[in-house]
Amino acid sequence: MKISVFFTVTAAFLSAEVLNGLPRLFSTSAAQRGVDTFSPFSEKFFLQIIDHFNFNSIRNAKFNQRYLITDKYWDKGSGPIFFYTGNEGDIWDFALNSGFITELAAEQRALVIFAEHRLYGMSLTFGNGSFFPPQVGLLTVEQALADYAFMITELKQQLNASECPVIVFGGSYGGMLSVYMRIRYPNIVAGALAASAPILSTAGLGDPQQFFRDVTADFESVSPKCTDAVRGAFHQLKELAQHYARIQSEFSLCERPSSPQDVHQLNGLLRNAFTLMAMLDYPYSTHFMGSLPANPVKVPQQTSAPTGIVYNSSGLLSCFDLYSLYVECADPTGCGLGFNSLAWDYQACTEVEMYFESNNVTDMFPPMTFTEEERARYCSKRWGVSPRRGWLRMQYWGDALSTASNIIFSNGDLDPWANGGVRHSLSSSLVAINISEGAHHLDLRGSNEADPQSVITARKMEAELIAQWVNTERSRLLKKS
Numbered sequence: 029m030k031i032s033v034f035f036t037v038t039a040a041f042l043s044a045e046v047l048n049g050l051p052r053l054f055s056t057s058a059a060q061r062g063v064d065t066f067s068p069f070s071e072k073f074f075l076q077i078i079d080h081f082n083f084n085s086i087r088n089a090k091f092n093q094r095y096l097i098t099d100k101y102w103d104k105g106s107g108p109i110f111f112y113t114g115n116e117g118d119i120w121d122f123a124l125n126s127g128f129i130t131e132l133a134a135e136q137r138a139l140v141i142f143a144e145h146r147l148y149g150m151s152l153t154f155g156n157g158s159f160f161p162p163q164v165g166l167l168t169v170e171q172a173l174a175d176y177a178f179m180i181t182e183l184k185q186q187l188n189a190s191e192c193p194v195i196v197f198g199g200s201y202g203g204m205l206s207v208y209m210r211i212r213y214p215n216i217v218a219g220a221l222a223a224s225a226p227i228l229s230t231a232g233l234g235d236p237q238q239f240f241r242d243v244t245a246d247f248e249s250v251s252p253k254c255t256d257a258v259r260g261a262f263h264q265l266k267e268l269a270q271h272y273a274r275i276q277s278e279f280s281l282c283e284r285p286s287s288p289q290d291v292h293q294l295n296g297l298l299r300n301a302f303t304l305m306a307m308l309d310y311p312y313s314t315h316f317m318g319s320l321p322a323n324p325v326k327v328p329q330q331t332s333a334p335t336g337i338v339y340n341s342s343g344l345l346s347c348f349d350l351y352s353l354y355v356e357c358a359d360p361t362g363c364g365l366g367f368n369s370l371a372w373d374y375q376a377c378t379e380v381e382m383y384f385e386s387n388n389v390t391d392m393f394p395p396m397t398f399t400e401e402e403r404a405r406y407c408s409k410r411w412g413v414s415p416r417r418g419w420l421r422m423q424y425w426g427d428a429l430s431t432a433s434n435i436i437f438s439n440g441d442l443d444p445w446a447n448g449g450v451r452h453s454l455s456s457s458l459v460a461i462n463i464s465e466g467a468h469h470l471d472l473r474g475s476n477e478a479d480p481q482s483v484i485t486a487r488k489m490e491a492e493l494i495a496q497w498v499n500t501e502r503s504r505l506l507k508k509s
Contacts, residue, residue, distance in 0.1 A: 068130065069096035069123055069142065074182070076146070078153050079166055080174035091153045093175060096123050096142040098130070107137040108498045109184070109194045111217075113176055113209060115202030116372045119144035119151075122202065125316040127474020129197055132491055136498065139189065143179055145172055145205075147371040159370045161412060167371055169379050169420070172205065177213045193501035195494055199223045199469035200445065201380075204230065208424045210435050219434035219497035221490055222449075223469035229448025231421040232381040236398075239361065239384040240299070240391040242444035246306040246325050247392070258302075259392040262295065266394065282347035290350065295394045297354040299386060300362040302393070309442045309467040311478040322478065325442075358406055360384040360398045377407035379419050433457040434497050436490055440466020440483075459493060461486045 076093040079085035096119055101107075110133050114122060123142040133140045144151040147167045152158045158167075176196075184190055196217050198206035203225025210220040228234050248255040268275060269291050276284040285291055305324040308314060312322045321327060357363035358376035361384060376382060383400060386393035400417065407413050425432065429450070439446035440463040453460045463471060465480035471487055 067096075067124060068098040068100045069140075070098065071096055074143075074179050076151075076175055077178060080171060080178070091146075091151070093146065093151045093179065094119055094144040094149060095179065096120070098133075098140050101130070101133040101137055102139040103137040104139075105188055105192070106502075107139060107192060108502075109180070109189060109192050110138045110140045111176070111180060111194055111196050112140075112142040113172075113196050113198040113202050113205035114143045114145040114148070115198065115200060115205065116145065116148055116375070117368050118149040120149075121316065122199070125314070126197070126199065126472045128472050128487055131474060132487075132494065135491065136495060138195075139187070139192070141179075141183065143176055145202075146175055148368050152367075156367075159367065159374070164371075164374055164411070167374055169205070169208065169375075170423070173208055173212055176205070176209060177216050180216055191502070191505045193218045193498045193505065195219045195221070195497060197221045197223075197472065198225065199472045200225065201230075203227075203449075203469065207432075207435055207437075211424055211432055214433075218501035219436075219494060221436045221438065221472075221494065223438045223472045224440065224443055224445050224449065225437065226445045226448030227420075227424070227450065228427055229384075229445075230380050230382060231424070231426045232383070232418060233421065233427055234448055236383045236385050237387065237390050238447050239444050240303075240386040240393050242447060243303050243306045244391040244393070246309060246442055246444065247302070250326050255392045259388055262298075262388060262392070262394045265291070265295070280347050282349045285350075292396075293350045293354065293356065295396060296356055297350060299393045299396070300354065303361055303444065306442070306444050307468040310470060310473070311465070311480060312476050358382070358403060358410075360396070374411055374413075377403070377411050377413055377415055379416060381415070381417065381420065429458060430454050435459075436461060436493060438463065438466075438469070438471050438486060438490065440464075440468065440470050442467045443469075459489075461489055 071094065073092040073094055075090050078089045078091055110129055112122060112126065112129060119142050126142075130140055132138070146153060147158050147164075153166055154163045157163055180194055184192065184194075194217050196206040196209045197220070198204070200223075203222035204227050206220040207222045207225055207227055209217045229238065244255055247258070265275070269288060272285045272290075275281070275291070275294070279294065281294075285294065304318055305320065308317060308320050309323060309325045310320075314320055353365075355363060355365060355369060357369065357373040359372060359382050361382065363369040363372045363376070383398055383403065385397045385399075387395050403415055407415055420426070429435075433455070434457050436459050437450035438461040439449050439451060443466065445468060450458075450460050451462060461471075463486045464482040466483050466486070470483050471490065
């Protein structure tokens with residue numbers, strides 16, 4: 029891959045990425061992005077407590093927390109409740125891309141609820157003022173879990189569902205929250221399906237080089253020559269750092285780079301483009317966190333001419349503005365844009381730890397570090413906070429999970445987040461399911477004729493375990509009543 033071809037190819041990836049969404053870019057609604065919003069869900073709002081842990085705080089004020097609900101499949105009063113622990117974005121995005129949950133609800137006659145995480149989507153505690161100190165300080169994992177526990181408890185009362193077992197579901201950060209719900213509120217939640225939940229790496233455990241090494245491995249599995257070429261091309265980009273006019277032309281940048289920081293910014297944006305393709309390497313085209321073709325990791329190898337991979341369908345941008353399309357933040361894998369990115373950046377500066385780095389040796393990307401010291405400096409300057417190292421590990425057990433129960437940890441081998449999660453079963457009720465041909469929480473997506481057998485088998489195992497948990501909890505509740 030010559031450097032000029034690399035420029036064109038990555039610019040094409042960038043076209044699709046920046047127009048349709050970097051990781052965690054949920055700044056518009058599903059309808060505004062042109063996604064088919066036909067679904068069985070009704071959108072509602074729950075009057076939620078702003079601060080669950082201080083009875084004197086802001087006079088016990090409340091906010092409207094959005095949730096989606098459908099009783100289309102429910103055996104009212106007896107069927108289980110499937111509750112999605114919303115994560116860092118608009119809740120419609122997750123509901124429209126988690127069809128397995130509604131399919132399972134139809135099979136097991138469940139009520140389905142997708143709850144939006146505080147300070148994401150439309151669930152803002154103080155409107156647009158939610159992201160300024162001290163209000164933003166109420167954005168914590170603990171507050172979010174209490175939101176869900178309170179919502180479940182209240183809705184069960186309102187729906188006369190006191191004897192209905194609750195199973196929580198979540199993908200990625202949402203999967204982490206599902207694990208935490210089962211650990212923190214086992215009196216409310218009977219079991220959890222945590223798909224692609226990096227509960228170890230985000231607790232500061234593991235190898236900082238793992239993530240981008242695994243992104244590289246996805247591309248290397250298709251073509252080792254391609255990864256070698258990309259590695260070399262990033263090196264050549266460094267060599268060309270003073271040829272700013274050529275860089276501007278090759279990447280269709282709106283402004284000519286004029287400093288090493290501009291090149292660093294471009295490197296980060298390109299690294300995130302490859303990251304998104306690895307995460308969303310689904311066997312069919314999708315409109316989740318971006319519009320990507322089927323098997324996007326294979327696209328470069330399937331294309332003989334660079335123009336063949338240009339899938340910027342809207343064509344709205346004539347050039348790319350580095351600093352408005354990509355914002356460097358406390359998450360090296362990307363925070364996205366808009367209010368949702370502010371919320372995630374704050375969480376990555378407080379409780380959620382991500383020290384991923386690339387080095388151009390064990391991975392194909394340019395050397396870009398993000399150490400504990402660099403995180404601390406950034407977070408102090410950006411938010412005026414000091415990250416709390418080891419907090420998630422202390423609060424939610426880290427890798428000492430053996431005394432927990434009724435949790436499924438599913439991970440796809442194609443997902444760079446997978447090795448930051450639990451890959452081996454810890455007991456008969458702490459079950460790890462590894463999906464050989466699965467990308468980022470593929471198992472939560474609805475059935476598709478292109479699904480590999482590995483995800484079909486995984487969903488069957490998940491359904492069987494959940495049915496067992498539901499039956500056990502239903503018996504317990506009936507005895508209690």
